[in-house]
Structures are given as C-alpha cells and as structure tokens.
Amino acid sequence: MDNLDSAALDCLAALADEGSFEGAAQRLAVTQSAVSQRLRVLESQLGRPLVVRARPLRLTPAGQVLLRLARQWQALRVDAAAELGLPLPRLKMPIAVNADSLATWVLPALDALVQQEETLALELLVDDQAFTQEWLRDGSVLGCVSTGREPLRGCSAQALGVMPYGAFVSPAFLAQRLPQGLHEGNVAAMPFIVFNRKDDMHQRWVERAMDLRAPRLLERHVPSSEAFMQATLMGWGIGVLPLLQVRAALERGELVALRPQAQVPVALYWHQWTLKAPSAAPPLLDRIGQALLAQARCDLEPPPAA
Structure with a gap:
C-alpha cells in the first residue's frame, strides 16, 4: 500500500x-x-x-x-x-443528496461556494435519504445528506435538522374526491403520488395519521421532486411533501393540507470522509459541509437532541 x-x-x-x-x-x-x-x-x-x-x-x-x-x-x-x-x-466532488433537499435548500446552500470555486466540478447524485450513505460506503461520493445518524468508519456526521412532511391535495381534488375528507374508509381508493419504489413516505404518513399498519395504497410514481409537486398541484392525487417545499403554494391557496396535525419528521445528517488537511485552512469538503450546515440551520427545524 x-x-x-x-x-x-x-x-x-x-x-x-x-x-x-x-x-x-x-x-x-x-x-x-x-x-x-x-x-x-x-x-x-x-x-x-x-x-x-x-x-x-x-x-x-x-x-x-x-x-x-x-x-x-x-x-x-x-x-x-x-x-x-x-x-x-480540476476535481470532481461527488456528493449524494436526497431529491427533496436538492429541490429546496441544497442549491442555495452551495451557491456561494460554487460561484467562488471556478474549478470545482461539483457532482450532485440523487437517491433516497435512507440510501445515500451506501454511496459514501462504497466510495462513490465524498459526502452525503442522509437519515443515518451514526457515521461510517473513517467518517464524521453532523446533524443538519428536521424536514417535516405532510399530506397535501389541490382544492379541486379535495372537492371532487374527498368532500368528506380522508378517512379509513376511503384511503385505500385514493391515489398517492410516490417518488419511486424506494419511497415509503406516503405509507409512513398514513400509518401516523390513521394508525394503520402496512397500508396498501394506490400509487402514481413521479420520480422528480419538482414534477412530484406539479402533479400534486394538478390534482393527480395526494402528495406527501416537505412543508418547506409547499409553503408558498399553501399561502396562495393552491394546495390544502390533509390532517395538518399529522406530520412525518425526517431528521437529516451530513456525513463526510474525514480528510487530514495539510494546513489549518479548512479543506474543500469541510467547506461544503459548513455551507450545508449553515443553510440547514436557516431552513430546517432544529435537529433532535443527542
């Protein structure tokens, strides 16, 4: 070696x-x-x-x-x-993030760094937040946003914050399909918009909102956070989305929350390989982590207590 x-x-x-x-x-x-x-x-x-x-x-x-x-x-x-x-x-800097974070707070977090570092070949790879840590494990990326709390060997982990998710529909969908609201008697017949086969957020929300275990739900797959949001606005079905993403649409009356008290909190962590810098100056990977942490403190809810 x-x-x-x-x-x-x-x-x-x-x-x-x-x-x-x-x-x-x-x-x-x-x-x-x-x-x-x-x-x-x-x-x-x-x-x-x-x-x-x-x-x-x-x-x-x-x-x-x-x-x-x-x-x-x-x-x-x-x-x-x-x-x-x-x-x-020129260095390719591969980072794995979940799609919802990429669609909301990750790009603003990295903007100043990308504008400053002209030779930075940033590569953002997207996967479900429960799976991004595997990219770090096999060496495909140097850092990741993940729901995993424990760092891998040779890595560090920092709590970013919590992204709460809720269920939302368009006003037209609510009037046509759910005039009596969503309940145990009609939930199995209602279409839920789902990101991909790894996505279980809709099931987790139904379990929390209705105390149903392993519900079998009608799914419509839309594998893009932006398109997922658009499909919800168009009335394709019920979208379980981060509150951060739907805030403006709620204020404009374009979406309606179902059972607003039922939310699924998703705690996010930043993981990265621990690199020994040649000097006291923070390495580029550390600066990426610091930028993500600073933006997360502004946009996400406080991280859970240790």
Whole structure:
C-alpha cells in the first residue's frame, strides 16, 4: 500500500465515474492502453482484481476500498495546491443528496461556494435519504445528506435538522374526491403520488395519521421532486411533501393540507470522509459541509437532541 501510484488511483476513479475504459481514457486524456496498464499495475500490487470488466464495468469490493482512497487523495491534492498558491487541478466532488433537499435548500446552500470555486466540478447524485450513505460506503461520493445518524468508519456526521412532511391535495381534488375528507374508509381508493419504489413516505404518513399498519395504497410514481409537486398541484392525487417545499403554494391557496396535525419528521445528517488537511485552512469538503450546515440551520427545524 505504501507505493501506490497516484496516477493509477486517478485511473481507478475515472473508471468508476465513466463506467468504461474508453470513457476513462477520454477523462484522463490518455490512451485506453495506458488506462489498462495503470489498472494492471494496481491490481498486481494488490494481488486481486479491482474491476469487473462488464458493460458498464463495476468495481470489486477491493476496488471500492481503493476508490475511497482515490477520492480522498484527490481532494487533499486540491487543498494542498490552494494552500501553496499553485494552479488548482480540476476535481470532481461527488456528493449524494436526497431529491427533496436538492429541490429546496441544497442549491442555495452551495451557491456561494460554487460561484467562488471556478474549478470545482461539483457532482450532485440523487437517491433516497435512507440510501445515500451506501454511496459514501462504497466510495462513490465524498459526502452525503442522509437519515443515518451514526457515521461510517473513517467518517464524521453532523446533524443538519428536521424536514417535516405532510399530506397535501389541490382544492379541486379535495372537492371532487374527498368532500368528506380522508378517512379509513376511503384511503385505500385514493391515489398517492410516490417518488419511486424506494419511497415509503406516503405509507409512513398514513400509518401516523390513521394508525394503520402496512397500508396498501394506490400509487402514481413521479420520480422528480419538482414534477412530484406539479402533479400534486394538478390534482393527480395526494402528495406527501416537505412543508418547506409547499409553503408558498399553501399561502396562495393552491394546495390544502390533509390532517395538518399529522406530520412525518425526517431528521437529516451530513456525513463526510474525514480528510487530514495539510494546513489549518479548512479543506474543500469541510467547506461544503459548513455551507450545508449553515443553510440547514436557516431552513430546517432544529435537529433532535443527542
């Protein structure tokens, strides 16, 4: 492990990002044979395969371990170059966030940093908040917004705050489909808008609002937070949405809350790899975390007590 070549680690990261030798070669501005050679050297040093040569290729468990090292090494190189006043290498900074946070408070949080760091190649990857931590575990990202409270080994975790969710419908849907309101007798026949197959927020809300266990609900899948909101406004069904996202629509009378007292609180945490900075200056990854934490303190409800 002491003599691993940084260029070979860059090669492994490019293979993970691009999913092919051709894409990695284009990313690194080298030939495909050079990519293959660097990978072979790395695999020889470790004595095990690092990628599964498929379409698209994927990393082996050993490759995922080295990918984490590659991501951290790249981030530290950028921080060292900034501290020394050297030209900054272009760094892809992959961060995993949940779609609802991306649609509400994450972009404002990162705006000043993105405007300041001209060479920052930020990559925001979207997944359900209960699954983003897996991206961090396998080295695909350097940080994530997650509902997981406990940090992974080698990582730190900070409480961001709580996003409460409620159920909302358009006034037309309420008048046509729910003149007597939503209750145990009609909930199974009402369409709920759902983000994707991982999304169980609608079930969690029904369980909390009506004390029903494992309800079987009619679902209409809309895999985009913005389109999800639009589908709710158009009367496609009941949307279980973050209060932060619907506040303006409620004030304009475009949406109506169902059982407003029934809310699902979702506590969010920022997880990141712990990188040792070459100086007292905060590394770029730390600055991203600080920006997210500051915005979350403004937009989210206070985090739960430790």
